[in-house]
Amino acid sequence: MKIYIIKGKVLSAIMVLSTLFTLSCEEDFLDKNPLTEISSPTFWNTQNDADMALAGCYSRLNTSTFNFHSMSFDVLGGEVSRGDGNAQNMALGLIESTSGGLISSVFTDCYKGIASCNYFLANIDKTPISASTINTYKAEVLFLRALFYFTLTDYYGGVPLYTEPFENIDEAKVAQSSKTEVINQVISDLDVAIAQLPNTDYSSSGHAVKGSALALKSRVLLFQEDWSGAAAAAQQVMTDGKFSLSNDFKNMFLKYGQDGNPEIMFSTRYLNPDNSSQQDIQIEWWGAWHPRAELRDAFECTDGLPISTSPLYDPNNFKSNRDPRLEFTLKPFDDPAIKASGEVVDYAYNTPSSTGLMPTKGADVEELPVDYSTKSEQDWILIRYAEVLLNFAEATNEISGPTTEVYDAVNAVRGRPGIDMPPLPAGLTKDEMRARIWNERRVEFALEGLRFGDIKRWKLAETYLNTLVEPDSGTPRVFNPAKHYLWPFPQSEMDVNPNLQQNPGY
Known part of the structure; x- marks a missing residue:
């Protein structure tokens, strides 16, 4: 069973509680923080209320920061050209507090999620349901809050740390906490989640489980170079034995291979027709992301040697004798699709690829030909x-x-x-x-x-x-280590929060 946000059901409740789950995309998140008067006698009274509120917290993952738009982060990582959300300009070093795009969306997406989580945690105890259920729901929301805060630290470093809803805008005008303080809160949230979440598989429910929290803790600690802590968290997942590698790499990223998949530990979930995405439209039609040759060349030959030393490598047919994951990840621009029935279908990309390559991972060829009516439902892992x-x-x-x-x-x-x-x-x-x-x-x-x-x-x-150039223009990439390891806080946040100190270099 998946968690879905169904029109006419959960969404209508969220509309009633609009300041609980909906923060304006046009204005600063501080302007629409949850207010205390939402906690009224008409809500938090039933199991259904609790379930809808929990679903509202999960719905915060249905944003560009946590779905297929994440490929734009691979633009910044040098694996892809083009992308969306101004990723291409950022890859050229054009990053300022007024840049908008990813600079604003990551910040806003995460704080919307945090606001919903904090409001949930402050009110769920009012619901007349069992203590064990409340503890499990709290653990799920703490896991989500940890994910949101960790994502913020990866891009902005130290950020304002809120663990409770605030009464008014002035209470939100605080300086950022240090990155260490935020990470400590993330680990604290995850430790509670690990202790309270069920030690079961993930895919059958769509709810975060103990393994989800342990895996995220391992990632967080790895990023802090806490080697022993990262290894211990990962080892516990391995020892518990609730997850394993999928034997169908390609379909793990498509709807056909996701339900009950033993490898998926947490994902942003979709289900047609009410909760869908544009994943196939943007990958298979608009051609928004163009994998680079550097990524293509990183895949070994089937003898386990890199292409620079393997006798199996054929520069005239780069797909021959290569790691199978290459074909499941990218393809030549002109290659057609072959459906399960054997039907050969041409892609109808809007524009040619700047690199001569296109993604295949997460692209459902059964949906071809794609048009504006196409609704994708593959979950984003x-x-x-x-x-x-x-x-x-x-x-x-x-x-x-x-x-x-x-x-x-x-x-x-x-x-x-x-x-x-x-x-x-x-x-x-x-x-x-x-x-x-x-x-x-x-x-x-x-x-x-x-x-x-x-x-x-x-x-x-x-x-x-800094060794890369754009394949279509020859423009060099720019990464300035004095400033680009962190992003600037969006100027809109600086304008409304005088206590926020801008990151160095911006």
Whole structure:
């Protein structure tokens, strides 16, 4: 069973509680913060009220920050050209507080989610339902709040930290907390979630579970270079055995392979016709994202060697003898689609690809030909078990080098059924294993929006991104390490919150 926001049901309740779940997209989020008078005798009175309020918190994931638009973060990570939300301009170093686009949307999307979570946590105890149910619901919402705050820290560093609804706008005008303080709150929220959430699979319910929270904790700690903490959280997921690798890599990103999938640990969920997205329209018709040759060339040949050394590599047919994940990730612009029936269908892209490549991951060819009536319902995966394995491998390698456990975790990802890449060679040094893990993350999570965060935390952003030029214009990319590791706070936030200090360089 999935969580869906169905028109006429949940959405109508959210409209009644508009200041609880809806914050204006045009104005600063501070102007529409939940107010105390919403807590009235007409709500928080039944199980149904609690369920609708919980669904409202989950609905905050249905934004560009947490759905297929995440591919625009891969523009910033050097894997893709074009994109939306001004990602291309940002990749050229054109980043200012007035830039709008991603600078504003990530900030707004996350704080809308935080406001809904805080209001839920402040009021759910009023509902006459069992204490155990309330504790589980609180744990789910704390998990969501942790996800929102961690996302903010990855882009802005320290941010204003709110853990309760505020009574008026003036209460919200606070300076940012340090990144360490925000991360401490994230870990605190996740620890409560881990203790209270059921230790079950995720896909059958769509609700965050213990494994979801442990996996997110592992990611958060990995980003802080807390190797032992990241490894321990990942190890607990592995030991609990509630998740495993999917044996159908391609369909894991399509609706056909998502229900009951043992690898999916958390996702933004969709269901036609009332809760749909434009994923196929924008990937298969508008052609919004163009994978770069650098990403294409990162995939090994089937002998486990890079294309620079493998005798199997054919520069005239780059798809031949390559890691199967390459074909499941991207394709030549002119290649047609082949449906399950064997029917060959041409894509009808609006514009040619600037790189000669187009995405295939998450693109449902059964929907072709695509037009404005197309409604996509594939869920956007935010956390999956392969990340847990690679988090464990990376953290453990940093602690003790390439142990047997490190090899086992990486080789499990490489050797999943249907991919069957050869195991890593024995005898790797710690540095060599680190390089292999970094590349494994790159190809495994390609076009899933994770690359930019990875190259920033590895301190590779300035050394890699500044070597790139745009394939259609020859314009060089610009990443200034003195400022671009953090984004500026949107100018609209600076204007209404005089206590907010702008990030350095902006």
